[in-house]
Amino acid sequence: MNNFTFCTPTEFVFGKGVETEVGKIVCRYGGTKVLLLYGGGSVLRSGLLARVEQALSAENIEFVHLGGVEPNPVDKKVYEGIDIVRSENVDFILPVGGGSVIDTAKAIAAGACYDGDFWDFFVGVAPVREALPVGVVLTIPAAGSEGSGNTVITKLDGLHKLSLRTDKVLRPRFAVMNPELTFTLPPYQTACGIADMMVHVMERYFTNTLHVEITDRICEGVLKAIITEAPKVMSNPCDYEARANIMWCGTMAHNGLCGVGREEDWASHFMEHEVSALYGVTHGAGLSAIVPAWLTWMVSHHADRVVQLAIRVFDVEEKDTPEATALEGISRLKSFWRSLGLPLNLHELGVENPDIDLLVDKLHENKGEFVGRYVCLNREQSREIFELAR
Ligand code: NZQ
Ligand code: ZN
Numbered sequence: 188m189n190n191f192t193f194c195t196p197t198e199f200v201f202g203k204g205v206e207t208e209v210g211k212i213v214c215r216y217g218g219t220k221v222l223l224l225y226g227g228g229s230v231l232r233s234g235l236l237a238r239v240e241q242a243l244s245a246e247n248i249e250f251v252h253l254g255g256v257e258p259n260p261v262d263k264k265v266y267e268g269i270d271i272v273r274s275e276n277v278d279f280i281l282p283v284g285g286g287s288v289i290d291t292a293k294a295i296a297a298g299a300c301y302d303g304d305f306w307d308f309f310v311g312v313a314p315v316r317e318a319l320p321v322g323v324v325l326t327i328p329a330a331g332s333e334g335s336g337n338t339v340i341t342k343l344d345g346l347h348k349l350s351l352r353t354d355k356v357l358r359p360r361f362a363v364m365n366p367e368l369t370f371t372l373p374p375y376q377t378a379c380g381i382a383d384m385m386v387h388v389m390e391r392y393f394t395n396t397l398h399v400e401i402t403d404r405i406c407e408g409v410l411k412a413i414i415t416e417a418p419k420v421m422s423n424p425c426d427y428e429a430r431a432n433i434m435w436c437g438t439m440a441h442n443g444l445c446g447v448g449r450e451e452d453w454a455s456h457f458m459e460h461e462v463s464a465l466y467g468v469t470h471g472a473g474l475s476a477i478v479p480a481w482l483t484w485m486v487s488h489h490a491d492r493v494v495q496l497a498i499r500v501f502d503v504e505e506k507d508t509p510e511a512t513a514l515e516g517i518s519r520l521k522s523f524w525r526s527l528g529l530p531l532n533l534h535e536l537g538v539e540n541p542d543i544d545l546l547v548d549k550l551h552e553n554k555g556e557f558v559g560r561y562v563c564l565n566r567e568q569s570r571e572i573f574e575l576a577r
Contacts, residue, residue, distance in 0.1 A: 188399045188448040194354065195442050197334050198361040201435065203427075205365050206235065206324055209281070210242035216320055216360045218279025221250040222272055224292050226284045227257065230326065233371055239283055239324060251275050259348065259463050259470070260287040261341045265305055268295035272319065280321045286330025286339070286470075289323055293338035293357045296321050306342060309349040315356050323362040327372055328434040329380030329471060331387055331441025333362035341464050347553055348464035350456075362438070366430040374421060378527035379471025380437065381417045385410060386474045387440040390456060393485075393492050393561040396449030403495075406445045410500045412436050414523060421527055454559025455481045458569065461546045461553070466538050475529040476536040479521050480576035486513045489562050493517070533576050543573045 200208060213221060221243060223236070230236040231254075243250050253271055256264050271277065272295060282292035296318040298305030307313040323333045332338070336353040351357075369377075392406045413436050419429035439445070458481070459473040468476075485493050490513045497503040497516020506512045521531050530536040547570045550558060557563035564572070 189396055189450070191448050192354075193443060193447050195334060195358065195444075196355065197359050197442070199334070199364060199438065200361060201364045201431075203365060203367055205363050206238055206368070207242050209239055209322070209324060209363050210244070210246035210248055212361050212363065213243065213248055213279055213281065213322055214246045216279065216322060218248060218281075218320065218322070220275065220277050221248055221279045221281045222268065222275075222277045222292075222295070223250045223252050224256060224268065224280060224282040224284070224288050224295075225252075225254045226288050227255065229371065230283050233368070235324070235326065235368060236283060239281070250281075251277065256284065256288045256291045258287050259341055259467060260291045260339075261343050262306060263343060264291050265294040265298060265340060268292075269298045269305065272299040278319060280319055281324065282321065283324040283326065285325070285327035286332040289321075289325075289330070289332040289359070290338040290340060292321050292323075293318070293332070294340050294351075295319075297357060309340060309342075309351050315351070315353050318356050321357070321359045323359045324368075325362055325364045325434070326368045327376060327380055328369060328437030329376075329383045331384065331437055333359055333364065334438045334442035339460065346464045347549075348460040349553060350460070364434055364438070366427055366434045369430050369434060370425045372424065374424070374528060375472075376469070377420055377424070378417075378524075378529050379469045379475075381413060381433065381471070381527060382475040382524060382529055383471035384433075384437040384440040385413055386455060386471075386478055388445050389478070389496070390453045391446035391449075391451045392496060393452040394449045395561060399448045402445065402447050402449060403499075407499050409436055409439050409445060413440075414500070417523075417527060450560050452559050452561040454561070454564055454569075457554050457558050458546075458550060458572065461549050462533070462536075462538065462541075464549070465542070465545065466536075468536055468538070472530055472536055475524045475531060476533050476538075477572070477576050479517060479531055480572050482517045482520070483514075484568075484572045484575055485562065486510050486517070492561065541573065541577060543570060543577075546573050
């Protein structure tokens with residue numbers, strides 16, 4: 188086991204009706220003037236935004252709005268938010284939505300405390316030293332941004348989708364999580380969220396650090412819980428218990444617990460970020476298109492952990508060869524994702540003619556000569572995986 192520090196300062200307030208407490212919670216964290224951030228309108232249609240406004244007003248907390256954050260959020264909205272924060276003297280950012288809204292909030296929170304261009308953080312020119320406090324009202328279990336120190340933003344100029352990872356500074360102060368708020372999710376978004384959280388676990392499961400049984404078992408437990416609960420939310424979107432389990436799985440998958448004590452991979456995510464940057468697809472669906480190819484490639488290059496995943500998570504009985512066991516595991520993962528209505532390759536994702544040269548170029552331009560840790564992929568190898576994903 189590698190040395191580690193693990194600090195998750197986020198307060199999770201979870202359960203029915205908890206969004207009505209948000210005013211009191213913002214107060215506790217010292218917020219007096221809030222930037223209310225949201226997406227394309229789901230929170231208006233559901234009445235959630237009005238309830239949040241009411242909760243803030245009840246505590247005499249002022250607020251200003253910034254709506255219209257789009258999935259795969261872009262830098263333009265971040266600049267807009269930074270301007271509002273400065274001109275309105277905002278001291279607290281409250282995203283109401285999913286990963287796109289939360290990530291935009293984090294970038295605004297850091298950018299508003301920095302004299303230079305916030306993009307400097309994403310390209311490694313400057314570290315994030317401070318940020319305004321961010322609290323979250325979560326509406327979709329998927330990206331896990333409510334419990335992570337990460338934010339992912341696309342720079343429109345050149346379509347560079349980059350992630351910024353901080354250990355502590357950008358973790359939300361709190362996350363208000365009412366599973367009932369997820370009842371309105373369209374089935375496709377629910378399924379994409381499920382794929383995303385599964386891959387967050389898998390990126391950490393694929394490691395070369397041996398003898399971290401505790402972290403392995405946590406990963407396997409979260410994956411098994413998702414596999415059990417996912418069909419329930421798909422068949423009955425208003426099944427509170429199943430929605431609650433899936434929502435908490437999404438947080439556990441990405442708050443760092445599943446990676447404690449060892450190195451992590453993340454190649455599939457970096458490859459997907461190029462796909463969603465170029466083709467505007469939903470991140471979770473991009474992952475369900477890329478990951479089967481990544482796993483299949485691994486079977487002939489470094490099969491150990493694919494075999495373990497197959498046996499321990501997908502209950503595959505050991506076959507004559509490790510490769511056969513691994514392939515059966517991949518087949519079961521694909522059947523599971525297929526049953527949720529997810530695409531399993533780029534063609535099914537709607538990307539008929541992927542520009543593989545461009546995907547490879549951008550991947551290595553953004554992430555360096557080698558991508559991933561389980562196997563450090565060079566250009567030729569990442570190209571082979573993109574080709575397999577066609
Ligand atoms: O915009 P609105 O109208 O709110 O609709 C959203 C959006 O269209 C809709 N939605 C959300 N909650 C809903 C709802 N519709 C009905 N009822 C509800 N309760 O869902 C759509 C997707 O929302 P989005 O915020 O984009 O989803 P998600 O949470 O999957 O976030 C995706 C983004 O997060 C990044 C992804 O790359 C992508 O940009 N990621 C962020 C990570 C992080 N910060 O740690 C890690 C992830 O790996 C990921 O890369
Ligand atoms: Zn993800």
